[in-house]
Amino acid sequence: MSDKNTPFFVGYLAVPGGLRRFLMVASVLVIAIFAVSGALIGSTQDAPPASGFRFDYGRQTVTGVIELTPYPLLRVTEGNDLIKPGKTLMLTSAGKSGVDMRAMGLDGKLATVSGVILQRGTIDMMQLRGGGRGLKAAEGIAPVMETEQLGRWKVAGEICDGKCLNGAMRPGRGLAHKACANLCLLGDIPPVFVSTQPIDGSDFMVITGPDGTRLPTMSYDYVGQFITLEGDLERRGDILVLRMDDTTLELTDQ
Amino acid sequence: MSVKYIPVQWNRNKWLYDAVMLAGVIVFLWLFLFISPELLSHEFPLNPQIHNARAFGACAFVMLTVILCIGPLARIDRRFLPLLYNRRHFGVMTLFVAITHASYIMNWYFAFSSSDRYEALLFANTSYGQLAGFPFEFFGIFSLLCLAILATTSHDFWMKFLTPPVWKHIHSLIYFAYVSVVAHVTLGVLQDQQNHTFTVIFTGGALAVAGLHAYAAIYERRHGDRLGVDVDGWIDVCSVAEMRDGFAKIKILANGERVAVFRQAGTLSAISNACAHQNGPLGEGRVLDCLVTCPWHGFQYDVTNGRSPAPFTEMVPTYNIRLSGAVVQVHRDANPPGTFVEPVKIEAAA
Ligand code: HEM
Ligand code: FES
Numbered sequence A: 001m002s003d004k005n006t007p008f009f010v011g012y013l014a015v016p017g018g019l020r021r022f023l024m025v026a027s028v029l030v031i032a033i034f035a036v037s038g039a040l041i042g043s044t045q046d047a048p049p050a051s052g053f054r055f056d057y058g059r060q061t062v063t064g065v066i067e068l069t070p071y072p073l074l075r076v077t078e079g080n081d082l083i084k085p086g087k088t089l090m091l092t093s094a095g096k097s098g099v100d101m102r103a104m105g106l107d108g109k110l111a112t113v114s115g116v117i118l119q120r121g122t123i124d125m126m127q128l129r130g131g132g133r134g135l136k137a138a139e140g141i142a143p144v145m146e147t148e149q150l151g152r153w154k155v156a157g158e159i160c161d162g163k164c165l166n167g168a169m170r171p172g173r174g175l176a177h178k179a180c181a182n183l184c185l186l187g188d189i190p191p192v193f194v195s196t197q198p199i200d201g202s203d204f205m206v207i208t209g210p211d212g213t214r215l216p217t218m219s220y221d222y223v224g225q226f227i228t229l230e231g232d233l234e235r236r237g238d239i240l241v242l243r244m245d246d247t248t249l250e251l252t253d254q
Numbered sequence B: 001m002s003v004k005y006i007p008v009q010w011n012r013n014k015w016l017y018d019a020v021m022l023a024g025v026i027v028f029l030w031l032f033l034f035i036s037p038e039l040l041s042h043e044f045p046l047n048p049q050i051h052n053a054r055a056f057g058a059c060a061f062v063m064l065t066v067i068l069c070i071g072p073l074a075r076i077d078r079r080f081l082p083l084l085y086n087r088r089h090f091g092v093m094t095l096f097v098a099i100t101h102a103s104y105i106m107n108w109y110f111a112f113s114s115s116d117r118y119e120a121l122l123f124a125n126t127s128y129g130q131l132a133g134f135p136f137e138f139f140g141i142f143s144l145l146c147l148a149i150l151a152t153t154s155h156d157f158w159m160k161f162l163t164p165p166v167w168k169h170i171h172s173l174i175y176f177a178y179v180s181v182v183a184h185v186t187l188g189v190l191q192d193q194q195n196h197t198f199t200v201i202f203t204g205g206a207l208a209v210a211g212l213h214a215y216a217a218i219y220e221r222r223h224g225d226r227l228g229v230d231v232d233g234w235i236d237v238c239s240v241a242e243m244r245d246g247f248a249k250i251k252i253l254a255n256g257e258r259v260a261v262f263r264q265a266g267t268l269s270a271i272s273n274a275c276a277h278q279n280g281p282l283g284e285g286r287v288l289d290c291l292v293t294c295p296w297h298g299f300q301y302d303v304t305n306g307r308s309p310a311p312f313t314e315m316v317p318t319y320n321i322r323l324s325g326a327v328v329q330v331h332r333d334a335n336p337p338g339t340f341v342e343p344v345k346i347e348a349a350a
Helices: A017-042 A100-106 A162-168 A176-186 A219-221 B012-040 B047-074 B079-082 B087-106 B117-122 B137-152 B156-162 B166-172 B171-187 B197-221
Strands: A052-053 A060-068 A071-080 A088-092 A111-122 A123-128 A135-136 A148-161 A191-199 A203-209 A227-236 A239-251 B234-240 B248-252 B258-264 B267-272 B286-288 B291-293 B298-301 B318-324 B329-335
Touching: A017 B012, A017 B047, A017 B079, A017 B197, A052 A162, A060 A100, A071 A100, A071 A111, A071 A203, A088 A111, A088 B117, A088 B156, A100 B298, A111 A162, A123 A162, A148 A162, A148 A176, A148 A203, A148 A239, A162 A176, A162 A191, A176 A219, A176 B117, A219 A239, B012 B047, B012 B079, B012 B087, B047 B079, B047 B171, B087 B117, B087 B156, B137 B166, B137 B171, B156 B166, B166 B171, B171 B197, B234 B248, B234 B318, B258 B318, B258 B329, B267 B329
Parallel strands: A088 A123, A203 A239
Antiparallel strands: A052 A111, A060 A071, A060 A111, A071 A088, A111 A123, A111 A135, A148 A191, A148 A227, A191 A203, A227 A239, B234 B329, B248 B258, B258 B267, B267 B318, B286 B291, B291 B298, B318 B329
């Protein structure tokens, strides 16, 4: 209890002279603690990966063949300056919802899509405009698109939702973001596997359940975490699709 | 000591106190929100919502840490007592900063889906069975609830209504809230970070809180304050020679209660150490003319009967006291609050 001569403080009276200096120093210290920790924590946030909502490209309209993997992809046949034929786009609606319902009857058919691009490195996605202006059936016969089987692979990395990974949210991956990513996946946004090593030239791939079913519910427990799993890989245009064997999914220490 | 309740009783010291704390919070947020993005100069900046959420979350953590360090500091050195004085206001401020953090998260991470965001908070991640990937938001919700309970019951009205012991128990929720925040951050953002500055500050803060509490407990044990030997209900406090006029010795009884034994003008008196206002440590107050003033908020009590001077009506229990040779002894059973006990005269020889 320090020494018995410590000046006695009573809240509603003036601070005794001997305590005043001490309290001044203590106050400055408290403010300094706040200042230093605010500046340090604030200025040492990790840089999010290069990615972004590319509103700056403006609205894009292209035509192609819809493929349900079961997550809808567009295999572009008639492109524009930015999006060339041969490209494969993942599709999403605004917010945390995918385009499953809108694409349902169009599997294997020709369609015209319109929206803005999200991009991260070599991976990109289109966020469609609302209603029929965003996705509508197109006239003409859909050409048969090739799917190249690449066999069974074992991959290591992380399951993300394709939209945030592409820059809808930054950083948009990792454990702090897990609940948010799950909410996107529950809303039918295409899931993406981010691989630690490039596979056939690509370090991300659309991931589906076994035999092209939807992502099994057990995999939601592993979103945002470092895992290994095996699956059958195929190439659709410039995109890889991995059909996971959910019995092989394992959590790994990084 | 008020005869009626006033929402908040202000005085110069409270203004100063709040100004210092508010200045700390503003400096923290200003540096984090407005200066640090320039220092970071990320090519693709964090979303402002995430940056804001982190600023307010980290700020609430630092605020809680500071609050919890003040208690043990004041036990170790009473010059820190004035910092304890208005901690309640700081606690309420912390709640608002924490709510701002949670709102940014709710309106960003849990928004934009077809689900209700509050329901989504509970069902989006249900990995309750695993440590990595555990829905750490759960711990955030728990701390936020604790802070809300503490802030809403912080006023003296609740203390009177709930009685100080119940109120004090409720307020130990602050420790659960803190532990919960530690779990929230440890299972959340610490797992993701590449840069470990926050980890170091965070761990340092948590260790400071734990370390200071442990040190204060050891310090108190070493400085008197320990449990006495009970013979027929009489407990040794100390020898008369150790007592200084105008001051008290504090003794812990077997039931955990503390007695404050005062020496003043050649006599000894004993009352409960717990102030009727907010359980402030009366034994650390000073006696003048039979009246002890509580160091926390200045309530006063007559040490011979535990009563506040008129017109106030607060009362604390008294204890019977006697001298066994040169040893001061108190009886373990408290008298009802306000009971007069004849002060024991110290003989000149003692
Ligand atoms: C409903 C209540 C809460 C929810 C849903 C919540 C959610 C979150 C989330 C999702 C993050 C990760 C943010 C990111 O880095 O992307 C986070 C970080 C954090 N939260 Fe909370 N939280 C809540 C309450 C609290 C409370 C009450 C406190 C402290 C008093 C707190 C302190 C923190 C801290 C210190 C961080 C780390 C900030 C940083 O990255 O610098 N949270 N919270
Ligand atoms: S606790 Fe407030 S005056 Fe004693």
